[in-house]
Amino acid sequence: MHPLVPRDGNGLVLALDVGGTDIKVALQDGSGTLHGLRRLSTPRDARRPGDVVVEEVARLLADYQEQAGSVPVRSIGLVVPGLVDEVSGVGILSTNLGWRNYPFSRNVEEATGLPVAFGHDVGLAGEAEMRLGAGRGLRDAVVMVIGTGIAGALFCDGRRVHGGGFAGEIGHAPVAGGIPCACGASGCLETVASAGAIARRYTELTGVPVSGAREVLAAAAAGNTDAARIWNEAVEALAAVVASITAVLGSEAVIFGGGLSQAGSALLDPVARLVDSRLSFHRRPRLLSSVLGQDAGLTGAALRARDLLAATA
Amino acid sequence: MHPLVPRDGNGLVLALDVGGTDIKVALQDGSGTLHGLRRLSTPRDARRPGDVVVEEVARLLADYQEQAGSVPVRSIGLVVPGLVDEVSGVGILSTNLGWRNYPFSRNVEEATGLPVAFGHDVGLAGEAEMRLGAGRGLRDAVVMVIGTGIAGALFCDGRRVHGGGFAGEIGHAPVAGGIPCACGASGCLETVASAGAIARRYTELTGVPVSGAREVLAAAAAGNTDAARIWNEAVEALAAVVASITAVLGSEAVIFGGGLSQAGSALLDPVARLVDSRLSFHRRPRLLSSVLGQDAGLTGAALRARDLLAATA
DSSP states (O other), rough: OOOOOOOOOOOEEEEEEEEESEEEEEOOOSSSSEEEEEEEEOOSSSSSSHHHHHHHHHHHHHHHHHTTTSSSSEEEEEESSEETTTTTTTTEOOTTTTHHHHHHHHHHHHHSOEEEEEEEHHHHHHHHHHHHHHTTTSEEEEEEEEESSEEEEEETTTEEOOOOGTTTTTGGGGGGOOOOTSSOBBSBTTHHSSSSHHHHHHHHHHHHHOOOOOHHHHHHHHOOOHHHHHHHHHHHHHHHHHHHHHHHHHHHEEEEEGGGGGTHHHHHHHHHHHHHHHHSSSSEEEEOOOSGGGGGGHHHHHHHHHHHHHHOO | OOOOOSSTTTOOEEEEESSEEEEEEEEETTSOOEEEEEEEEEEOOOOHHHHHHHHHHHHHHHHHHHHHHSSOOEEEEEEEEEETTTTEEEEEEOOOOOOOOEHHHHHHHHSSSSOEEEEHHHHHHHHHHHHHHHTTTOSSSEEEEEESSEEHHHOOOOOOOOOOOTTGGGGBBOOTTTOOOOOSBBBBBHHHHHHHHHHHHHHHHOOOOOHHHHHHHHHTTOOHHHHHHHHHHHHHHHHHHHHHHHHHHHHHEEEESSSGEEEEEEEEHHHHHHHHOSSSSOOOOOEOSSSSSSGGHHHHHHHHHHHHHHHHH
């Protein structure tokens, strides 16, 4: 673990990004630097799925406070997946982690005695990207995180769109094709265009197992026509949804994060060409890669925890 | 012209909805009632396309003030089509009416001496529908006006989305098919699903001229398979775009206005069924018909003009 070196007198905030597999946790100092970034397995208990997370947060706070010595940890930023009510601080639903209407803010505040900023993982990752990353200075942008699935955050007129907790579900925007999705619908974007779908569909088509979408892209680049077909279908589906969303929202940019965005221009260039061919008088969205990468969620949690201090100062 | 009967002491506002063919104009009293609604041809002058509208506004103000007698007209609400910057009060572009970066607010204020609220016709029609019509009490909704073309206004978290003046262009969201659009792109929703497109495509397919989309719907209902095909393609394209937008924005409702919405359940029911089949865990948007109908733009202009008085009171 890195030494903890707070830079100024604003104190520390503890940031936690709870995922389906791991919890990422770090302290952030007043300069915005993350300290002591760790990754731990997400605790699971089918009977008490929220409580075990809250207990882990309290334990981690004690750990980090001990290491920070006399510099106080003053607030906590916590982000989780699923449907989230950020105003009331409730995790409405995580099918993966199992909670339903769990009052995270209240319970973490009771367990730790600190004020808690609570939010949606991709939503706050998007906020961080807009405030400190590829979206700096933009008012109208879409952040898309493409990994096992596809999730997003929408920013319009300088504000994130909440839609009662339902906004941003870009992975479940309908596209042509009609492949059944785990969500129960058919033809969701992420059945064709997520990194997971690209790998899975290539294996289904060819019988050849691959480690991930990156291998499919490499095969396509080497002339494998099956790989090229799967890759191109993903690109076309992404372009259709990006063109549709940005045409309607007037977005200035789309910022790609998650594993698939590491493909860089091999992904962004063909998507940009197709998007461009579908638009006319519209704003042309710039397609950008995430700057904050995997730490975006943690940084977003920390920013919100710090906002809380500023608001109550 | 109706007698002008203001109901209370808040005075009158003059509301004008400038369209490609007509200007609609009326006074609104403090109770929200419109008085003396008239429709006049939109004045056109290729060399001075904005100026002739401003001159007409000043002339109409004098007319209406004379008829209102001692009750003062205290502000003006003006809505226009095209790209609009509502903050600076500028008509950025109307390809139809011909202006480009024309300072409507400033020039109308100079010509009349009254404060001016200036906005986009469909945007402010949508605001009126949300404040007084089918969208009352909703925070997340899409207003779609389907006539010769298709235009829209998006409401997220209780606010209209502006997107730098580019938001709401639902008619130019891309759909499958690829029919060339007047905007320069191909496959825009309005090439298949506007009232104008439905009539035009039926005539192209059959050689039979029709007065409008209503006639195509009647023919489809009477068993004409060509008419049914054109109508169903419109319904499918609308459903695809509605499902996509509402899935991503988390909309509670879609409110349909314009000529095609007069088809009522013949339009809304099949669109609702298709939208429903494309969604899973999402919010299910209710599909509603506009309550304010053709006066929505005028009412929106009046509301904004009145907001201006409240803000400066």
